Each structure stands twice: as C-alpha cells, then as structure tokens.
Amino acid sequence: MPQQKTHNGSSSCAIETALIDYPFSRLVSDDLARVETLLRDHPAGQHEAVSRAMDRLLGGGGKRIRPTLILLSAHLCGANISQAVIAGAAAEMLHIATLVHDDLIDGSLMRRGVETLQVNWTPAATVLTGDYLFARSAHLVTETGCIGLVERFAETLVVICNGEIRQMFDGNSSQTTVERYRQRIQAKTARLIALSAQAGAILVGGHDEWETALHSYGEGVGTAFQIVDDVLDFVADEETLGKPVGSDLRQGLVTLPVLLFLESEHDQDTVRQVLEGDRSEETVKRAVQAVAESKAVDEALAVARHHAEEARAALNSFPDTRYRAALLDLADFAIGRRF
C-alpha cells in the first residue's frame, strides 16, 4: 500500500500502488474496489496470456484518475453508481489500451516501474492485446445501457487516435508551437479526463449546464495533469517516475518545459542539438539537466496551476458538498503531485 502523497509534493515511496488511497479518492473507495474487480475480471474466452498481461498492466498501479472522476461526478450529480462503476472500468481500460499501443509505438521499455508488454512480446501480440482491450472497453461501456455515454466514449476515442496520428505525421519537433502542444495534450489526455468528469451528468441526462461545467473542470484538470507529467519527465527521479527521465526529449517530443526553455535566455545549444537529431545518451542527459535547472520548469508549473484554477472555478455553481470538495482536492493533486 502506498504512502499518501501530499499536495506540497513530499513523497517517499516508489509506485507499487496495490490500493488506491488519496484524499480525493477516499469518498469513493468502495466504488473503486468494484471498478478494480471489473478490471481484473477475466471473462470466458480471454486467452490466459492476455489475462496475465492484464494482471501485470493493472498491477503496475496507476492512479485510477478516470474512474475516480467518474464516481465523484456520479455522486455529485446523483447518478446510478452501478452504471458509474461500469463506466469507470471502461474508461480505465480504454486508457490502458491506448498506453499499450503508445508504448509499442514509442518503443518504451518501462511504464509505472513495470516493463511494458513489448519487452517480452512481439509487436503482433502487443497490437492484438491493445485491440482486445479497446474491444473490452467498448463492450463494458455498452453495459451501462446509456447510449449517450457510449457515443461520447466513441467520439473521445476518435479524438485520441486523431491526436496520436497527428503527432506522428506532423511531429517534427522544430515545428512544435504552444498551440500545437495544447492541441496534442487535449487529445492525448484532457479529452478523456473531461469526459470522465462529465460522466455523472451524462448518466443522469438532461442537465446541459452540469455537463458544460464538468467538462470545463475536466479539461482544466486534464491539461494541468499532462503539463505536470511533462515537467516531471525532466525533474522527477526515475524510481518515483517508474520510467527513465527525459523520455520525451529522447523521442524528439517537444513539451511545454522545452517550449518555454527555448523562449528563455538560457544557453540553448544542447537542447537544440537533441531536437536536431543528436539523441546520444550524453547529449540528452545534458539537455534534460539544462531544462530541469532552468526557470522553464517553474513557468510550466505556473501554466498548470492556471489550468487547475480554471478547473476549480468551473465547480463554483455546484453546491458545497463533500463530492465537490473531493473534486477540488483532485485539481490540487494534479499540480502538487511528484509522481
């Protein structure tokens, strides 16, 4: 069981999350346990190699942000919690499916401190396992019986895939702008988190103003989350991060800290060398260090805080319940975390 991570960033353990215990998730811990049971269920016909892979993927932890948001949103809006549990499992499985294919495409070897699938598997097995998880996720969400939610899930998957494709075809690092970065993290992270935050309102139906407010909240949280992720890729230690530091830069992926670094007056030679194609370990290491020690880190975190503030503000119209308070906590966590 992990020690609780606090907002101010003190953190003292590696990620071996077997149980989920954060301030914002305690209110829904029983529901989250039901989500976990659904995720770990091995339905008839599922090949045992996939079951083992699934156990490993789930055992690697993960903060279950998406199911947590769906459950808090469902409680906030008075939605059916059994439907929300199913939707939570569907969202997490969709997220895991995208990670499986992403890791394959990036050639990543580690995620959340656990070897990625393709370390031991062929690309074919990894592709098919990702496909299978997409299929299971699609099937799970239909079990909510809510066609509106199913449609939003499918729309979101289209956006995620479009984003990945755009990143791949147009990913020339020298052409990345803040606007393109924003679009990329919207597709990659913020959209599914926004859908998760909306889920309660969608399940209840007929409350457009709730949907709009929760969408803004989710977009803010998701954006803040991804920016902090991108900062941590420079400043975290590898044990806490669960993967090598500097992964993005090593792949030529330009994130907000780099964009802000390139606008600064710091010596940019090493970073530019990497962006121009020198991916030698020594150069990457020096470039990562240059960014990590620059003011770009604080500037990027300030942008993340701004989005988290917008997220918090979007909840102003909801009554002051403990579920709203937990959602506010989650927005704080998005920017305070160190893992």
Added chain:
Amino acid sequence: MPQQKTHNGSSSCAIETALIDYPFSRLVSDDLARVETLLRDHPAGQHEAVSRAMDRLLGGGGKRIRPTLILLSAHLCGANISQAVIAGAAAEMLHIATLVHDDLIDGSLMRRGVETLQVNWTPAATVLTGDYLFARSAHLVTETGCIGLVERFAETLVVICNGEIRQMFDGNSSQTTVERYRQRIQAKTARLIALSAQAGAILVGGHDEWETALHSYGEGVGTAFQIVDDVLDFVADEETLGKPVGSDLRQGLVTLPVLLFLESEHDQDTVRQVLEGDRSEETVKRAVQAVAESKAVDEALAVARHHAEEARAALNSFPDTRYRAALLDLADFAIGRRF
C-alpha cells in the same frame, strides 16, 4: 466497373470494383451507395494521410458483404433503413480496421490487388490507422441510437480479437484440428457476418425468433464464405485473388483444405515439410500445387456447400419476399464465387 461474377464461377476480370453489382445486392444498391458515401466521408479532424489511406483501402474494392447483409436484413424485418445504412458503414469499417491490423501482423504486402498500408508506412502509422478506424466504426454504430446493436458490435469485436490472439499464441500448425479451425473461422469471419445478418431484427427489436434464424443464416454464410476463401488461396489465380496464392500455407496457417489433405492418401511429404518450417518458395509452391490438385479441394467445397445449405434452410420461416430471395442468392454466391 467489374463485370458481374456469376454463381457458376465464371469470372473474367481483375478486381477493380468501383461499383458493387451482384444479383443479391441490386435490391439495395441505392442504400449501398449511401453506405459508400458514409465510408468515404472524411470528418473534420481526420488527418489527410489517413483520408488518403482510407480512399485507397476503399478503392481496393471488397464485396461489401456485411453492409449488403445488414440492408437486406433491415428490409426483410421492416427496420429503419437510415439506421441500417449507418450500421452497414460501421460494420464495413470494423471489417477494414481488422484487415489493416491483420495485414500488419501477417506482413502481407497485397490485398484485393492493392498494396497493403504497411508497404509504404511504418508499423506505428499502420497500428494507429487501424485504431482510428476501430474508433470511427464504434462512433458510427452509436449513431444508430440502438444500444442493443452497439452492444452486439462490441461483443463481436471482443470475439474477433480473442480469435486473433488465440491464433497467434496457439497457432502451432501441427496442432490444428478441424474443431480449432472451425473456432478460428467463426471468430474471424462468421461472427461479424452473423451479426450483420441479424442487424435488421436487432434494430426492430422484440423478435427473438427472427434474430435466432438470421444468426443461423449468417453463421452458415460466413462459414461457407471463409472455407471458400481458404480453398481459393490454393486454386485461384493471383490476378483474380488480388494477393499471392498460398499465402496461408506460407504463414504456416492450416486451413480446411490442408486438414483434409492430411487425412487423405495423397503423398504428404511436401506439405509436411512446409508445416515443419520449410517456407522456401519452391517447397511452398509444390505444397500448394499438391493440395490444389488433390481431392481435398472438392471435399472442402462440399463442407462449404453444407454450411450454405444450412444457411438457406434457416430462412424457411420467413415469407417468400424478394429480400429473402436475395439472401438465398447471397448464400449461393458464397460457395459459387471464384474471387
């Protein structure tokens, strides 16, 4: 425009199908044109590289069996045709998505006389394009507004993925039995064709007996179709087939003609050599010829005919309309085709 292929198998042109014109599809040709428009639509946000790929994938022809079945089934059951058009596009897109990933996994270079995506693209681009097509398919089917149909689609995708995974992990050719072959083609082909045949009844709702009958019909047609496909892989000419003859055996995939050949009294040395791993072009060529000239071909076709007969019989309970007649035609086509 292709010449029409007739049931007795005479065929005189390569596959450059721009328009779909078979006896069984004429009744729904206007609806099929609407399906085609939906398939060729490039929604906002779709990367132009994907649009080009999609045009090529669709331009390669294909018989649009799944949309045709959905439309005939919808007319037979009195379902809403606009919903059926959307479902038809969703089914075809799902089918194309599975082909994109299959071709990547098999390393196939040609399909339907057109180069497969990965000939010019990286595996990453091919994986993501397949994912995107899965997502579009999922989104399309939700636009029918019929949660029952959406659920069956998702279930079917789970079965297809499970089948692929099973084939990959347990695909040891020496262990293939007729039972395993049957399971494999059920997952790979018959299940989605059966769902397509049922779609009209599912859209109308409340007619379990129609669903059951149309499911039997679709399973029979799908099974017959796949067996004939597997026979054609031995006996067709490459131009008509649109891909190299003997592809299955070259990949160590044991299909019904091979299983029946191995039960026969023909000289089995060359075929066994291939199954034991000798995939040299010369050995494969001789093995393909040995199977093609054996009685296993006629025996396999007899099994296909049996399934087509079962399919026809399943329609006995429906009134004798032209839509039923077209479905009967389609069952005949499944076994009579040479492409």
